[in-house]
Amino acid sequence: MSTVRRLVAGLAVTALLLGGCSLPDSTDPKYVGPAATLNPAQDRAQDPPSPQGVNNLSDLVVRYLMTSVGGNVTSPDQPDAVSETQARMKTFMTEAARDRWSPGPQAPLIVVQAKFNNLEGVPGTNRSSLAVEFTPIGQLNRDGQLVSAQLPDNFEPNFVFEGEESGGEMRLSKVPDTMLLSVGGLNEWYQPQPVYFWESGVDAPKLVPDLRYMPRVLPASKRVSEVMLWLVDGPSTWLAPVVEKLPSDVETKDKPTLQPDGSVVVNLSSKARAKSPEDLRKLSSQIRWSLERHPPVTLSYENAKDTTNASDGYESDNAAVVPGEPDQEKFVVVDGVVRPSDIPVGGPPQLFLPGPFNTGVVSATINREHTRAALVRRLNGKQQLVVSGADSSAEPKYVDSTVPPSAALSRPAWINRPAQRFLVADGSRLWTVTPPAKAGEAAKADVVPGIVSGAGDATLTAVSAFSVAPDGRRIALIVNGKAMIAPVRIENGRLRLGEQRPVPNTLGDNQAIGWLSETTLAIGGKPSPEGNLLPNASYSLISTSIDGTGETPLPLRRPSDTSTYIISQLSARTNDPTESLQQVLVLFEANQQARAVFADNTSEIKLSNAGPAVSPSASPPPTGKPTSPFYAD
Template identity: 30%
Template sequence: MRRRLISGLLGGALLLAGAAGCGIPENTEVRVEGPGPAAEGGSTSGSRGEPPSRTAGDADAEQFVRNFLSAAAGEPDRAYHRVRQFIAPGDRDRLQVKQGSEVTLAVVRLTEDPVIVDAPDRTVVTLNVQQVGQLRTDGTLAPPETSTTTYTFELSSQPGQEGRRDDGLYVVSPPTALLLSVEALETYYQSRTIYFWNNDRTRLVPDQRYLPLAVPDERRVSEVVKWLTAGPSAWLRPGVSLLPDSTRLINNATRTDGRWEVDLEMPEDRARLEQFGTQLAWSLSDLDGPLDIKIRNQSQEFIPDLNRRRQDSPVHQIPENFQRFCVYEGSVHPLAYAGEPSGPAPVDAKMNRNVVSAGISRADQQILAALVVTDAGRQRLSVGTGTDPVSVFTRSAKSYAAVGRPVWLRSTYRGQPAGLVVADGGLYRFDAQAQLSPVSLGVPGAVTAVAASLDGHRIAVIAGAALYVAALSPDGAGVTLGPARRLHTRLTSLSAVDWYGENTLILAGVAGRPAVYEVSVDGARESRLEDKIGARVTHLVAYPANAVGHLGAAMYEANGVAYRSGPFERIQPERVQEVNPPPAGGGAGNPTAPFFLY
């Protein structure tokens, strides 16, 4: 018997992932990937984005397995048919897909190269996988429905032609689910971001979807409108508002003389229509030109130029640049790099003492500062708000053995500013008076890290060494979290997380050795950013890439040494400013707990 390994199935993805962590010039650590070329009315895609057929591999078992894990990709109504073509006729009814029900695809990540064992009369294939999620017809990636980690099936020739492969291979005793590899998801789908208003309709919140590349261009606008009218992904629903009941697309969107027209069944509410226009403009970020929103074929909201609407109603109102800071010898200090703005520490010198870590943000012409400080061998949260530099701070009444990096919630800026912090394994909300209130996450295990998205309505949490995301809504003097959704990633022993983009996280853990990965908000896409780390990452921060074109950056700390991306390099002591005398390396201490101010 001859044992063969399929190395190419994962190799391409790892090569692409490795490219993300090397050779990137300063301040261009992350690029914001657009949704692709603008759709043109009247054009068609033909066979674009269609997965390979059963016979495309010329009877090569390795290629056949790759193709089988791609067969379900494309338009949902053909997924069942495409997979059946790969299966031996006598075994096709083993697929557990009911006609007339929604077709969902089990998205899996191979945890090792598939093993193919040849014998004279059969070939046995073993797939060891991680369940990532269920791809639904609305483009959402829902949590997985099974915990199966191994699939075994056989390959054979056409029944009656055993030993001959002239007609290609077939799957015998197939998996009962429609499998789709994460590589196929990356290859045959377009990742798109659509937007929903938060519950008080003051801020747009991103939602990730997948659109098959096989969908013709002229239908893409219709698909996005259907997604918006159907509502957000299940995990995001508690943090956003829905369109009015019974809102639906009447006919497919059309384009005439360069103008898109969308005809809806929807209540005639002037304010809601204008907001829907903004929501649609951002959800169709690859389009420009005019858009006419009609209700029952009567024009109600005409947008002369979609790009202008996006410019007039930005998703994120943040500075184009950030400043880097760190903790050095117990105080917050600026870091200086060529081509980057640098300014004094936003904390009054008298209060800038005994600092372990800090979370500082700009809001409404003010500075929001949260410092973790030492006090008699324990730690407290010290919070202050005001003009730069902040001079009045209040410390938490209770001290803790360990307090994590505090994060401010941008969703609360217009009201009472608030943030989240981890202390002694629990998650807490804090306010401007340093009052800490426990927040129930509803998942097992101690909480070790928390991060908040740029919109302020989504959080990422590490609890029980697992990664979760949850929707968040301000609720009077507190916050309300929706059910936490677990994300499955290749990394283990997770230690730190932050938001790296609208729909991506930066995550520290172990992949054979300590590493930092970029991971999509649903866990499906991941790429290695850095794996030449000699110790566990204990602190990780990011300036997130976002929809208005700002590029991202990252910094982390491991074994008491801080690093910055671009590519990752050590932050030398001489980069630390406002130190007298200036540190010159050698015996100088190391800067720690770096963070971004923006």
């Protein structure tokens, strides 16, 4: 296993554990996820890695591949960022190497996964060499986006670093003639920071996050300026079909100012005065959500403050914010019946009461209000989807959908945005089901089309699992055993997916997926090959950012606990982005058993019943093992 990769895994796991180290084993673990805030940025700039005190080549190369932090910043507020970064990188080199190294002022910052191979010393000398294999992950552009790498002609995927020791310290005598940043450097020296854009095509829009990376070497005031530049430049290409750019009349007059109390004042040109109060409120909220820690934002015009456009009430503009305590009620299927794992005093929801439809159930979903539900039932050797009727208290509680029976259907899901629908996959196609609006009305099913890479606008195939983000405009998919994400468009009331983007990871096969946070996924499947992120161990459950960086095996304190599992289903509760301490709320099925993730292990989900007493004539208590666990959608 490479030194860089072990370092990345160690840093991530250590950071994740810090949030949950005081929790007892039986509580849900808390951590700060890899695509949220691992190390909250300070109000001052952090000093980047230096070569001081390093006396061996491996450690020096690890630091060197991190010290390029900030090399993607080319904003007017930071005109010398690239030259300063290159000057810092040269401090790792011998004088002769500095004279030879010339990546150029327009050199892209390429993010690489580094695998360290042979470290060799030259007998009788102070020189040594280290062979490193580079796998390009992408490149960081000026807007903090990790995009597809445009490799320069002089990029070398296999490179042998050479070093010389002098005065007890090592310096590099041979380096690649490019600007490289390791995945470890990205995780340690960049702050994952989504910026937000208003969704398009709906009457009551919400904000949609767009993952970016902020260099920690920038002080707080300049980080605010960078965010404003990112917003003005617009959304990422993949997300652009479902969100709106900033209006053209939004022009910043001067640099934003960071107040002593942490609030931010954004000075706009006089053009903004013509905007409606609601448009200005939305702009304030958009900026506030896009800033780290979401400080209060006030707009001013030509340096004249207008406090009526402060960003109070910004929480309601994000669909991931759910008022009140997070709903952690668990549901399972036992002996073909869906039920809460812990039946409350009032009994199960109306839609999950015993009855003719609540038999032969394979998987299910229910919304948080318990007014909509769907069941996948096994009938005549095939799986069929039924959905709840217009009135959850009336009979029959369920009606047939027009999704064709299949050998295997995914667990269904309910979404509120961008339209209220059920979704299900049949192992090939993704289906959307419009529920009945009134008694006697049928449920209507449609295939969800999407843009297939290399095939244009077409029907998606080989979809076996999925999970929709709270905003409803992004979907995570398992396609041909690989994790993908795609934007969700709505056209004339019908859903359509944009082009899929891969989420690379180290699992042997991807089978289940869910959203841990707005920009973090939980992925389960077949075990990874040993030694990927854990020395001499494997795992089958991970958390990772939506671009595949920051991958961490779960559970946090015992990451190899899933090494013998094949995870076939997964349900995750998405964290509230206003909470500073995030949680891992994951349920999964592995080896025909429902399990929950805790800090130290995964545990079988047990059944309990605090509901009404069961009469002697009622059905006998369940004897089978719980399967297909899920949270309410």
